[in-house]
Amino acid sequence: MNGPAIHAVSLLQFAPFLAKRDIDVLAFFSRRGFSPNVFQRHDDWLPRDFCFGLANALVEETGDPFAGALLGDQIPVLRFGEFGERLARTETVLTCCTTTIRNLGLVHRGSRMTARIERGRYIMRYELEGALADAPWQFLLATMAVLHNIVLLAGEPDRVKVRLSLPRSRHTAALEATFGGNLEFGCDHDEIEIRQDLLDKPMELLTRPSRTDQALETTIHTALRVARRLPSGEVGIDGTAADLGLTRRTLQRRLADCGVLFSDLIDITRRDIAMRRLLEGCDNLKALSADLGYSDPSHFTRTFRRWTGMAPSDYRAPVLSEAF
Template identity: 35%
Template sequence: MPFDDFAHNPRTLLHIAGALRNRGVSPLELFRRVGVPPSALLDANGWVPRQLCFALSEEAGIVSGDRFLISKIGASFELVDFGPWGRTIAGARSVGEACAVAANNVELLHQGSALRFFTFARHAELRFEYHGRLGASPHQHLLGSMVFLRKIALLAKVPEAVSVRLSIPYSHGAECLEETCGPRLEFGCDYDSIVIDRSILDASIGDVGPNPIEVAETAEATGALLKRLLPYGRANLETVAAHLRVSARTVQRRLRDWGFSFEEILDDVRRTEATRHVISGENSAIEIAFLLGYSDPAHFTRAFRRWTGMPPRDYARAFRSNYS
């Protein structure tokens, strides 16, 4: 696989927007600045380029003023947040089997990463690494990944039997990572790995968390509904709520918990659909305006200027000149 094709499932970015909003940071502005449109997170079967995931994680730590923000976000994830990958782990009979299943199916989440499970005389290891050219610093993303992988071993409910080894060197203040990685934490190691005492590998796993979360399901369903409803001029909160069979207030609350408002999602879906149509050149501006639910083409043109800084025709011309 070419390095440029390395990508991550949007589920891995699930809680970043909500964590930023809770800290008074606009996730919409940050996501767009990095190059990750919020609408990209609405497709659970899609992929986000890996370098953008790295950049988003690094930038989130900077703008929030919390250098360990992503590790805290990693701790907030539950297995069910990761869809099929999480469900296969939850179905394991023991901690050892859960680790093996996680390693064997990691490509459901990451394209361009390796997760390997080794067993030795006294311990076992879940080793995590990135393949190929990284394109951006993976530091923050790595911390979040390791914190969550530790939670797989913690299914045995014996935290003293689990330790975390990081390849990054110790830096001032890094002891704060004990909050999410536990006290058995080592820096400057040869591998990034979760080390597990062999004595707990056969431990059965109990309840792995709540049922698949309503927040993610609502966000994904909202994105799909908006694309279907736009041409009919019915892409509004009340119609979406009716399709989901919940109240408009419930939709708003769930989306806010996810990190974005309904209006922000609608605007971003329109923006991404608009740029796609303009670049393809298959539809006129009037037709695109109709497909996006605008009653007047002038309204579409004004919105497109707001999104891109130029009218549709100039944007299409600039795109073709850059890629010709």
């Protein structure tokens, strides 16, 4: 994808955040034009402005004006795919910071980070490049919270300062819960500042997976297994759990932590396969319904109407093939 973009690994972090607040994860993504089969598209790149809109939608869904900061604060740093893996191999605060700066492009395209030393302080600056079609505040807050947590792995929270370009208001004091009291508003740039003498301090990376880590990893692997196996036969939760080395109950719990049921993954996989096959010109509905595990074509037709509001034979609108 050309132009500013965000790797889908960042958006996957929305799932446990929304699930903990009893918000329907798949419906949230679907309402905003992102395929509900988000867990099978974890390697995609999405337009940055689209991601800004998703981050801003968190305010509407949660009622919290700083939902982006809360989201970023709860994201396990090491869960960002290859970016997180590279951070895990760093040994000092300095190498962790420089690794973050050099590898930002693995998760954000159209953003940049720079660093400088000024009066005994090491300062990292985060900037969005190019024109912005949507307000980026929630996205910026989430990103700054993640960067703040990276620096906090040094174990010195009182020696870290956060500068935000966000103007101060009567509500912004609530952000101290995320960033601590060493926080400035209305700055020219968004920056993280630490004392220079911290740079040689060993990082206190937590390599043991958290519950959120395990939930996301399991949900992604489950979604991919369903996508691979559904066209060739029945996919059951017990067999899938056994393939993953888990009990049925553990698999169900981890999926629930991401706001989905096993039946949801089956349903959205069938939906994606059906839409793709129809757009490719498939006109044998009996064969298609059988491939998707429906013994009765009329059952498939009713389900397809639930997905799209139309019969399979009427599904030809090109715009529907543009869903992310």
